[in-house]
Amino acid sequence: MAVKKKDVEDIVEAVGGKDNLDTATHCVTRLRLVLKDDDKVDKDRLSNNDLVKGQFKADNQYQIVIGPGTVDEVYKQFVEVTGTTEASKEDAKSAAAKKGNPIQRLIKLLGDIFIPILPAIVTAGLLMGINNLLTMKGLFGPKPLVEQFPQLGDFSNIINVIASTAFIFLPALIGWSSMRVFGGSQILGLVLGLVLMNPQLVSQYDIAKGHIPTWHIFGLEIKQLNYQGQVLPILLASYVLAQIEKGLNKVVHDSIKMLVVGPIALLITGFLSFIIIGPIALWLGTGITTGVTFVFEHAGWLGGAIYGLFYAPLVITGLHHMFLAVDFQLMGSKLGGTYLWPILAISNICQGSAAFGAWYIYKKRSMGKEQGLAMTSGISGFLGVTEPAMFGVNLPLKYPFLASIITSGVLGAIIGANRVLGNVGVGGVPAIISIQKEYWLVYGICIIIAICVPFILTIFLSRFSKEETKELVDE
Secondary structure (H helix, E strand, O other): OOOOHHHHHHHHHHOOOHHHEEEEEEOOOEEEEEEOOHHHOOHHHHHOOOOOOEEEEEOOEEEEEOOOOHHHHHHHHHHHHHOOOOOOHHHHHHHHHOOOOHHHHHHHHHHHHHHHHHHHHHHHHHHHHHHHHHHOOOOOOOOOHHHHOOOHHHHHHHHHHHHHHHHHOHHHHHHHHHHHHHOOOHHHHHHHHHHOOOOOOEEHHHHHHOOOOEEEEOOEEEEOEEOOOOOHHHHHHHHHHHHHHHHHHHHOOHHHHHHHHHHHHHHHHHHHHHHHHHHHHHHHHHHHHHHHHHHHHHHHHHHHHHHHHHHHHHHHHOHHHHHHHHHHHHHOOOOOOEOHHHHHHHHHHHHHHHHHHHHHHHHHOOOHHHHHHHHHHHHHHHOOOOHHHHHHHHHHHOHHHHHHHHHHHHHHHHHHHOOOOEOOOOOOHHHHHHEOHHHHHHHHHHHHHHHHHHHHHHHHHHOOOOHHHHHHHHO
16 A cells, blocks of 8 residues: 555644654554643544554554554654654553553563564464364375375474474573563573573473472472473563663673673572572462363353453453463463463454444445445454454444454353363464364354354444434445
8 A cells, every 4th residue: 555645744743743742663553652642632633544544542552553564654654754763662662651550561561571472473373283284184084184195294293393392492482572671681581491491300291290300409409390381480580580680780890791790690590490480480370270271171161251252352451462471371281272362363353254244334335435444454354463453443333343242252152162272373264273173173163153243243233323324224
């Protein structure tokens, strides 16, 4: 899509002009603006801009939905028009954090840590899905493809090695990303993650199998546990490492910092991790995993219904980011997958389907711009990108959003009742390849329902909205 400079200038004026701008950055689909006064935003003017697919306020930022690809060019021109300097998402969130309460800051913190590593996890999830296609029985005949064509065996094995690496070394990825957020050396965070999963250590999954080797230091008995796949130990340890490193940087002379700061910080944190942080965090993480697992094993329909119903509303507030930590924790447990991601992907499809329902209504009303927005937003939703559909179409009309979360809640109950497990990966319709293969049938049925029902329900609910809309739909 060609970006006209006058449309970008119109966005600047609509948000109160460059004098009202504090910080500007962007993500995959949105301009993310920290404004001095959000009340100066002319929402109607923004809505009438050809570039704008939606707008909302979240994380103390005014976020304008533009769309993948186009947002990059819009941001470049936005920077030129306003005369501001380009800012990172961390700069924007730091500026926005001044307005936030402790809970909002915690949510931002988790988002800052986990979102940057998502590309690696999504890629791994997709590759594991491809490996599922090659190894699944009954999909392409009575035997899996690797047995029908033995030459595919090694090919599949290599894919599995590449795909599983990101999950195996998850603590290292989290250590790197955490230190970036906490303000320490990222390479030290990476090393700390690797330390906690050194192959010399015994997996925590083997605790019940027998004797765990221990270290004996100063009268302390320290278990030699490996924290592979765990989230909380490396999160807490990285925070401690960053604080020690920053403290040492203040008192150690520049000439010997390289020789002193890193070794001392890593050594102290390493000891603390094995003695205190690791065991406590493992206990907490096990509690979270046990709690979620208990709900889904004993009342899966209820857990699935609640998550399916409230996931999209959580996206509006930004609270959905904290569930990434739960996803990773579940994937690193004995389950080997998460109950939550399959429901998230279904919610994506429901939002896209509801946007297509709105497209049908807009078509009846001969509303060209809105019709095109709903169509492209629906396609994006089916591919796992829901912001254009949610904020540009479904929330403004209200009843498409209601149709989507009702359907998502019901399908979440079905998915939860069947205890469907998947891996964090791509959302939307393609997410089926990230679902464990024994659940493909029930999940495939849920995908078909998610594609059809919100569309129909949106049209039905539109008849109970404003009288004007009812008359237009009836035409």
